[in-house]
Amino acid sequence: MSNEESWILFIAGPAGSGKSSVANFLASTLQARFIEGDDLHPKANIDKMHRGEPLTDSDRQGWFEAINEQASAYNKQRLQRHHLIITCSALKRAHRDILRESCQRAGYSLVHFFFLDAPESELRRRTEARKNHFVKSNLVHSQFEVLERPRINEYDATIISVVPPLDEVQSEALKVAAQLVKKES
């Protein structure tokens, strides 16, 4: 059953692109529920990333299923508003297809991807500087090897450059999100 005022924004992009920083900001500003996609990984994936080993698509399958399950369960709760923001790398077109198709089936009326983008060298720097995080800079290169930025015909995706300082990136993301959500309501 579809739910008229329900939207879901995926904050995507490679390791260190600022997904958590941007998603937290959008969720608190837009009063949406925030789900940190990294919390839904099977333990085997976390262990693998800890060891600096890239995930394969078959490793990611269970992770996408867990994300889709949460998104779908949230929309079924029939709360007054169903506004959800989820971080997930969603590096490839096929990854985004798995997520978008499931959310559409779950009845979300708006599904949108924000793809955070920066040069690999910049994201290596940022992940090197970051302490106490299970994703280290050694995963960044493998993610750039497989990533497929959304192309022009992926109408529900917006690429946001994260080269500018975080507050500017957050404002830009908010501007786009506010327009989308306004159109929706």
Ligand SMILES: Nc1ncnc2c1ncn2[C@@H]1O[C@H](COP(=O)(O)OP(=O)(O)OP(=O)(O)O)[C@@H](O)[C@H]1O
């Ligand atoms: N626009 C920015 N300019 C400079 N530093 C940034 C910017 N955005 C985020 N950072 C910093 O880069 C690091 C990575 O950000 P964050 O943890 O939000 O990324 P992430 O995509 O969620 O990472 P991961 O997927 O690996 O968990 C953090 O130390 C954060 O403070």
Ligand SMILES: O=C(O)[C@H](O)[C@@H](O)[C@H](O)[C@H](O)CO
């Ligand atoms: O390979 C991947 O798809 C990513 O490493 C994700 O698994 C991480 O959860 C995280 O988003 C890193 O930025």
